[in-house]
Structure formats: structure tokens, C-alpha cells
Amino acid sequence: MQPTELELDIDEVPFSVRGAWIDLSRIVGLHRRADEVHLVTHQTGMHPIFALVPHAGGEAVNTRTVAKPHILSWIAEEGTVEAVFDGTRAIRVRGSGLGMRFEASSELTPFSGGYLFRDPLDGSIVLTSYESGRRYRLTVLDGDVSVAGAGVVGAAERAVSLDGAAPWEVAVEELGTAAVPYDAGTPFDELVSRRETEFRDYARAIAGDADGDVRADAAALKAAYVLWSATVSPSGFVGREAILMSKHWMDKVWSWDHCFNALALAEADPDAALAQFLLPFDHQDASGALPDSVTHSEVLYNFVKPPIHGWAFARLRARSSRTFSTAELREVYERMAAWTRFWLDFRRAPGQPLPYYQHGNDSGWDNATMFDTSRVVVAPDLAAFLLLQLRELRDLADLLGESGQQWDTEAAALEAALFARLWAGDHFTAVDATTGQPAPATSLLNSLPIVLGERLPDDVASALAATIAEHLTEWGPATEPVDSPLYESDGYWRGPIWAPSTVLIEDGLRRAGHHDLADRVSASFRAACERSGFAENFDAVTGEGLRDRAYTWTASSYLILSIDAARRSRADSSGER
Numbered sequence: 215m216q217p218t219e220l221e222l223d224i225d226e227v228p229f230s231v232r233g234a235w236i237d238l239s240r241i242v243g244l245h246r247r248a249d250e251v252h253l254v255t256h257q258t259g260m261h262p263i264f265a266l267v268p269h270a271g272g273e274a275v276n277t278r279t280v281a282k283p284h285i286l287s288w289i290a291e292e293g294t295v296e297a298v299f300d301g302t303r304a305i306r307v308r309g310s311g312l313g314m315r316f317e318a319s320s321e322l323t324p325f326s327g328g329y330l331f332r333d334p335l336d337g338s339i340v341l342t343s344y345e346s347g348r349r350y351r352l353t354v355l356d357g358d359v360s361v362a363g364a365g366v367v368g369a370a371e372r373a374v375s376l377d378g379a380a381p382w383e384v385a386v387e388e389l390g391t392a393a394v395p396y397d398a399g400t401p402f403d404e405l406v407s408r409r410e411t412e413f414r415d416y417a418r419a420i421a422g423d424a425d426g427d428v429r430a431d432a433a434a435l436k437a438a439y440v441l442w443s444a445t446v447s448p449s450g451f452v453g454r455e456a457i458l459m460s461k462h463w464m465d466k467v468w469s470w471d472h473c474f475n476a477l478a479l480a481e482a483d484p485d486a487a488l489a490q491f492l493l494p495f496d497h498q499d500a501s502g503a504l505p506d507s508v509t510h511s512e513v514l515y516n517f518v519k520p521p522i523h524g525w526a527f528a529r530l531r532a533r534s535s536r537t538f539s540t541a542e543l544r545e546v547y548e549r550m551a552a553w554t555r556f557w558l559d560f561r562r563a564p565g566q567p568l569p570y571y572q573h574g575n576d577s578g579w580d581n582a583t584m585f586d587t588s589r590v591v592v593a594p595d596l597a598a599f600l601l602l603q604l605r606e607l608r609d610l611a612d613l614l615g616e617s618g619q620q621w622d623t624e625a626a627a628l629e630a631a632l633f634a635r636l637w638a639g640d641h642f643t644a645v646d647a648t649t650g651q652p653a654p655a656t657s658l659l660n661s662l663p664i665v666l667g668e669r670l671p672d673d674v675a676s677a678l679a680a681t682i683a684e685h686l687t688e689w690g691p692a693t694e695p696v697d698s699p700l701y702e703s704d705g706y707w708r709g710p711i712w713a714p715s716t717v718l719i720e721d722g723l724r725r726a727g728h729h730d731l732a733d734r735v736s737a738s739f740r741a742a743c744e745r746s747g748f749a750e751n752f753d754a755v756t757g758e759g760l761r762d763r764a765y766t767w768t769a770s771s772y773l774i775l776s777i778d779a780a781r782r783s784r785a786d787s788s789g790e791r
Contacts, residue, residue, distance in 0.1 A: 215431065215432055218284065220439065221280065222439065223747075226747055227436070227443070227763070227764040230299070230444070231412070232302075234302040236253060236254065236256070237256075238251050238266070238305070241254075242260075250266060253305070253316075253350070255343075257449065257510050258346050258347050258348075258511040259511070260465050263318065263346070263350055264350070266288075266315075266316060267315040267316075267317055268295055268314055268315075269312070270292040270312055275292060277295075277312070283413040283442070285297070285410075288314075292312050293311015295309040295312050295314050298402060299409055302447055303388050304386065305387075306355075306386075307384050307386065308383040308402055310382075311378055315373055315376075320369055320371055320372060322367055327343075327344055327345075328350075330364050330366070330372045330374075331364050338351045338354075339352040339354075339359070348388050351393070352384055355385060357384075360375045383402065420438050421438045421777075437769035440748050440765075441475065443461065444766045451497070451508055451511065454496070457472070457770075459762075460762045464750065468507045468578075470520055470578050472491065472494060473523060473525075473526035474526075474714055476526065477526065477530060480529075480530050480534045480535070481533055484535055484538075488530075491527065492545070498553065501556050502560075506518060517576050518556075521557055521600050522603075522718070523553060524607065525603070528606045544614055546610065547611065547614060550610075553603075558600075563648075568592045568596075568597055568632065571591055573589050574707075578714070579707040580707055582708065584659050591646060592646075597632040598666050601625055601629055602666065604621045604622075604624050605669075607621045632663070633674075637674065638655075642655075642660050654700070656695060656698050657694055658694070659715075663678065664678045664718075665719075667723075675726040675727070676728075686734060687711070687755060688741070689739070689753075690716050690735065690754070691716055692711055692754035693707050693711070693754075694707075694709045696755055701754075703753050710751035712750075712752075713765070713770075713772075714767060720736050720739075740776055743769075743772040748764060748772065749762065750768065
């Protein structure tokens, strides 16, 4: 399949482009689907701005919506409407036989809603939005337009309608306070061609095979599109180009999610990968802690996320298509050293060698069964991640010509305590940080120390592999065993299959020598993605996609696993493996 042949479900994946904070989608809020496609912005949060209502003769018309990476179409017997992005701030929309009505909220109070008016400067029609704090300018390039509610305050109909009796075209822009009049110099069809080329080049780079050809399967192309379309340009608190978790309601960068997106970019665009990796570090506080999440107008510090960054950066260095410079390595080293010191200095009880989570949210596994009896726990996955981070700091210190002794000393003490205090003979357990009372041990989270890979004793690795195998379903490793009384099919981290745990487990199993099980984990998760798209998580029994349906770390994890699987297959065929 060629990238231009890929068809997308607008109910599942928003129509957008790399760099834009706006999209066209029927998803208008948390688990909220509208009947009509909306212009949605993600500046200052997720806000629907206009409903786009196709009409003929003044009456709404049922249409078939066809979304491709480069163009979105509404098709009916009466005619067609098409939309294409012009850069990252504007969308061109044209129609023939069908009109289009851009309907804004009828509400307008001193603190909410939109104010519609005609601007005497250029004759454009402008909607100001209290919710996004932005302006939306419609410039009519061709055809007849009517406006309802211009200059009206209070509750009123507010709409801009293009008549489909003759061909028409309009540009819709998201602006700040002011901008020069819209430049319509580039023809619509040329814009379509440019977006087509941009996505084809991106897909070839991120989902290409060894020869640079785009992989033929629709899943890889769709994964590439999910990443491409969820990428935003620097704005607000997002100081670098970034891949949001989604251009639905999960429109943030969380401080572990970004690692998986960075890994997917490493070969195709190492500069973008490094920026993605470093983004949360731009908001590191004085204690060394990373924020829980970052988005356009919000940085949250009420929780943190697990320290997988040592594991991730080691993988990033291995996958990158270029060697990182000394200056880049030093920046990562210093920031990751402060992040590590946060866990060692502020998340260990006095005299205790092992760090603790203050809540399930800190682990990224918000409501996992590990946290049922106590929220504040000393957890084995945390110690394992921190061990890998200490080892990566030691390796970076060596590359920078510095002593890594402090990291070796900390790692030795942490490793000894992990096995002495949390290994129960055939599984790891978490304990209450104050009382030492063991926590429930059925969650897949208890087996995450498999990330230590080759550093694990063989008997420990084998025991963890056996437990992981018990969690494995046709679609991947369930976060809670499906036969557990605590299992919930749509229970977030209490059953469903997730991308990050899958990638971490697959990598650890492989490095621990359990290649067959790692292959099964990879294949089953890829099957879930190929069946159900790139959902936030998956039903462990049916493979059905759950929650947000265009999740970037799922797309990234699919690409990582599928590209690695293809390489192993080629190596097997050539006898190199």
C-alpha cells in the first residue's frame, strides 16, 4: 500500500498535520463524540471551535466522510467538500454542489463562548474564543457567504455559511491577536500535493524497510500518520517540537510516554528524537524532579512518572542513526543525574536503601492492583528502573571522561536491597513504605524488573518469564491476569494491555535470553494493533481498542516492535542471527 492510499477513520484518528495545534475530528472532549466533524484546537486545552455542517439548499445533508493523510472529503449525491492544511495554522476548505456551515457555540458570557464579527481590515470573519484564548479567521476566497450573529453579544446563533450553488473556497486560520491578511497564492491542489509528499517522506523515514521503501501494510502507515498528525510546533510551555500523546483529550506529554515516541524517531530523525526525550527536562524543578506532564498552557507537578529514562536513553543511543555529540551527552547526563538524585534524596525514607512511590500515578500504572492496600509503596519496578538509570549514568560518565564511582556505589547498594527485601523466592513484591506490609503481587507491574535483562540471575529471570507467560493473551501481556478476581476488562491498569509495559517486557526478556517468549509478546501485541488500531490500551481477551483511539506511544511501540521483528526475520533468512 502506498501512503496516499491509506484511509483513516475520522472517528478514531483526527485529521491534522505535523506542527499544527488544530485538527478536524468528531471527538470533541473526554469520551465525547459529535455527529459533525469539528475544528478542534489544543491550545490551552482541547476545545471544539466550529462544527462543520455540510448542506444543500439550506438543509443539512448526510455525507460520507473520507479521510486520507493529505485530504479530508465530505461526499454526497449533491456534491463534495474537501479540506487540506495550508501549513500548520490554516485549513483550506472548498466545495462544489455542497455548501458548508461553520457553526460556533451560541453561548457568549464575559468568560466563555465566542464572539463573531467582520473585520474591516480585510473583510474576513473572525471568531474570538474565550476557551482557547485564540482567534479563528475565515477568509472567503471564492463563492457566496452569509453570516449569522456577527457583532451580537449574549446567547445567539453564530455561524458562517458558504452556499453550494456555485463553487466556493474559504481559508480558516487559528491566530493570536492579529496577522497579515491570508495569502491565497498557493492553489488548493498544490497544497494537497505538498501534504501528500510530506507524509510520504515521513512515512518512508519512520516506517521504511532497510531499502527505504515504505512498508506495504496499512498498520505501519497508520502508525506513522498517528505520530505525524499528533506532532505540534513549539508553543506555550511546549518549548520544542513535540509529539502529544494524542490530538484527542490526552493532548499532553507525560514524563515517561515521551520516551517511547523518542525511540520510534531515533533512526529517522535523531534530532527530533533527542528533543522529544529532553522536553520534560525543560521543566525540571530544583529538586531534580520532572513534572508529571506538560502541555500548551499547563505543567503539573502533583505527581511524577517512573525513572525509565536511563533505560530509554541507552536504547536511544543504540537506535539513533547518528552519534550524539559530547555537548548533547553532557546535557542529558547532567539532567538525568539530577533526576536520579531526586529519587535517592527525596524518595527514600531515612536509613532506607530503596525508593518509594507516593501514589500509583507516580509509577504510570495509576490504579494497578499493587496499590490496593497501600498507595505509598516501595516497588520493585522502581528499583529496577533506577538501577538501569544508575548504570546509564556510569556509562555516560565514562564517555565524558568523568568518574562514575558514585553511580556504581549507589547501584550496588540498591541492587543488593532489591533482592534482599523484595524478592520472595519466585516473584517480586512491593511493600508499604512505612509498615513493610506486602502489597498484592498479581499485577504485571511486579514482573517489570525483567527490564534488568542480562543483569538478572538466571533463576530470577526464569521465574519472571514464567509469570509473564501467565499474563500473556492472544493480544499481549495483560496488566492483571484474566483469571484474577481483581481483573477488569476496561479497568485501565487492572487488566487491559498497554504499549509501554509490552515494550519494556519484550526488551527485558530478549536481553535475559528468553527470546521465544519475547517473540510471542511482540507478535501478540502487534496483532492487537493490526486488528484494533493504536488505542490507549486493549481488552486483554478480545483485543478491542479502549479509551483514546489515536495514542502515539501505542503507534511508536508498534513501529519499534515491528521494525525489530522484520530485522530478526531478515537475519534469520540470511543466517546472521
